[in-house]
Amino acid sequence: MDALVAQLQMQYRNYTVSLYQQGFLDDQFTELKKLQDDASPDFVAEVLSLFFEDCVKLIGNMARALDQTGTVDFSQVGASVHQLKGSSSSVGAKRVKGLCITFKEYCEANNYEGCVRCLQQVDIEFKALQTKLQDMFNLEKQIIQAGGKVPQVDIN
Amino acid sequence: MAVGEVMRMEIPSGGDMSVTSPELHVLAVDDSIVDRKVIERLLRISACKVTTVESGARALQYLGLDGDKGASGLKDLKVNLIVTDYSMPGLTGYDLLKKIKESSVFREIPVVIMSSENILPRIEQCLREGAEDFLLKPVKLADVKRIKELIMRNEAEDCKTLSHSNKRKLAEYIDDAPSPSPSPSSSTHDDSSAKDFPSSKQMKSADEKFSSLL
Numbered sequence: 001m002d003a004l005v006a007q008l009q010m011q012y013r014n015y016t017v018s019l020y021q022q023g024f025l026d027d028q029f030t031e032l033k034k035l036q037d038d039a040s041p042d043f044v045a046e047v048l049s050l051f052f053e054d055c056v057k058l059i060g061n062m063a064r065a066l067d068q069t070g071t072v073d074f075s076q077v078g079a080s081v082h083q084l085k086g087s088s089s090s091v092g093a094k095r096v097k098g099l100c101i102t103f104k105e106y107c108e109a110n111n112y113e114g115c116v117r118c119l120q121q122v123d124i125e126f127k128a129l130q131t132k133l134q135d136m137f138n139l140e141k142q143i144i145q146a147g148g149k150v151p152q153v154d155i156n
Numbered sequence: 157m158a159v160g161e162v163m164r165m166e167i168p169s170g171g172d173m174s175v176t177s178p179e180l181h182v183l184a185v186d187d188s189i190v191d192r193k194v195i196e197r198l199l200r201i202s203a204c205k206v207t208t209v210e211s212g213a214r215a216l217q218y219l220g221l222d223g224d225k226g227a228s229g230l231k232d233l234k235v236n237l238i239v240t241d242y243s244m245p246g247l248t249g250y251d252l253l254k255k256i257k258e259s260s261v262f263r264e265i266p267v268v269i270m271s272s273e274n275i276l277p278r279i280e281q282c283l284r285e286g287a288e289d290f291l292l293k294p295v296k297l298a299d300v301k302r303i304k305e306l307i308m309r310n311e312a313e314d315c316k317t318l319s320h321s322n323k324r325k326l327a328e329y330i331d332d333a334p335s336p337s338p339s340p341s342s343s344t345h346d347d348s349s350a351k352d353f354p355s356s357k358q359m360k361s362a363d364e365k366f367s368s369l370l
Contacts, residue, residue: 028294035197035297043197051190082243086272087190090294 005148012139016153019136024129029092030155045137051091055126058084062119066112077115078107084122095125180307181205181233185215185240185252186270191293195239195270198300207233212247212255215240221259235265237307239291242271242278250282257286266307270295 019025029044036043061080066072085100099122106114140150182204184195192208199206209215216222219235238256242249249269257263266288271278279290289306291299 028296031294031296032194035194035201037201040197047190047193047197050193054188054190083188086293087188089272090188090191090194092294 005143005146008139008143008146009148009151012136012143013151013153015136015139017155019132020155023094023098024132026092026094026097028090032092033152047091048133051087051093052126052130054087055084055096055122059119059123059126062115062122066115066119072110072112072115074107074110074115078104081107093126093129096122096129099125179203179205180236180304181207182237182239183215183218183235184208185210185212185238185244185249187211187241187244191241191270195295195300198295198297199239201297202300202304204237204304207235212240212244212249212252215252216247216255219256219259219262221255221262235262236311237303238265238267239303240267240269241293242269242282243273250278250285253282253285253287266310268303 020029032044032047058080062077065076065080081100081103085097085104088094088096088100099118103115103118103122106118143150180203182199184192184199184206186192186195186208187210189210192210196206196208207218209218213222215238238252240249240252247255249271253267253269256265256267263286267286268289268291269282269287270291270293272293274292282290289303291303
């Protein structure tokens with residue numbers, strides 16, 4: 001039992017560290033973990049769930065705004081990008097946030113192709129993060145089911 | 157009525173914060189559901205009571221400042237601090253700040269502005285309008301702790317000054333009146349939550365506040 005727990009914990013540590021190293025997550029995600037405790041054990045998962053719902057909603061808005069035959073209202077697209085940038089920043093979704101910065105610049109430049117490219121990338125990126133985090137949360141569950149505790153992972 | 161009993165928050169007159177920990181009631185305003193969830197948690201974990209609303213209009217409604225008389229009963233839900241996002245559709249955080257500072261009832265409530273954009277003129281504008289502080293998003297636990305300490309310190313100063321001025325008043329009262337005997341029927345605890353006490357807290361100049369952000 002202990003050997004299994006130790007193995008899972010090591011897997012978890014390595015996986016978490018890789019998410020930071022590959023730029024999926026940043027410091028702010030670490031900050032969110034600080035807010036999780038035995039009284040609120042699912043806080044991080046809950047916030048991320050809200051974030052992913054937000055992604056779907058905002059990406060939908062952006063797609064609709066970019067789909068206007070005729071003149072595209074780039075400020076409308078930009079407004080949704082700004083919101084996504086904000087929420088991705090608040091949860092530590094580093095890659096999504098980075099894309100939003102680029103996306104915002106394309107909006108300000110009224111660059112249609114740039115915007116469409118960013119929209120596609122943002123969609124891919126948030127889904128990739130969602131999958132990665134799901135794997136991470138699953139590892140946490142496995143550790144707990146094996147009778148162990150989820151280790152605090154020191155990124156530095 | 158006992159002079160000196162009336163305080164906005166129950167802080168021991170010695171100013172020792174470690175004895176009792178009064179709960180701040182914070183009104184958090186943000187149009188982002190993600191940010192609302194995070195700020196709520198940050199505040200709760202810092203031992204604050206939290207009410208979150210999604211817009212400046214809803215904040216005014218909650219405070220009873222929207223002209224709708226129906227909300228006047230909410231005065232008992234003392235708000236000790238308002239934390240608001242700057243960029244919101246409709247009423248911005250700045251607009252909300254102005255409305256609060258224009259209100260005779262609520263202008264003493266400290267307002268903290270949050271923004272994802274580090275725009276100096278914006279920060280200056282908010283501080284000039286009377287904002288207590290300006291937080292750059294994403295907000296961290298250390299930011300909330302700092303704000304809470306700042307607010308608690310200000311409240312303690314207010315109460316100390318209050319208790320000083322009340323001690324003077326009490327001394328005058330004792331001089332004027334025959335020796336007072338305690339009245340068994342009346343309650344000595346005055347519900348003054350709605351009263352507006354003169355605050356001796358000096359509003360720092362924008363420059364003074366601003367320099368701490370540099």
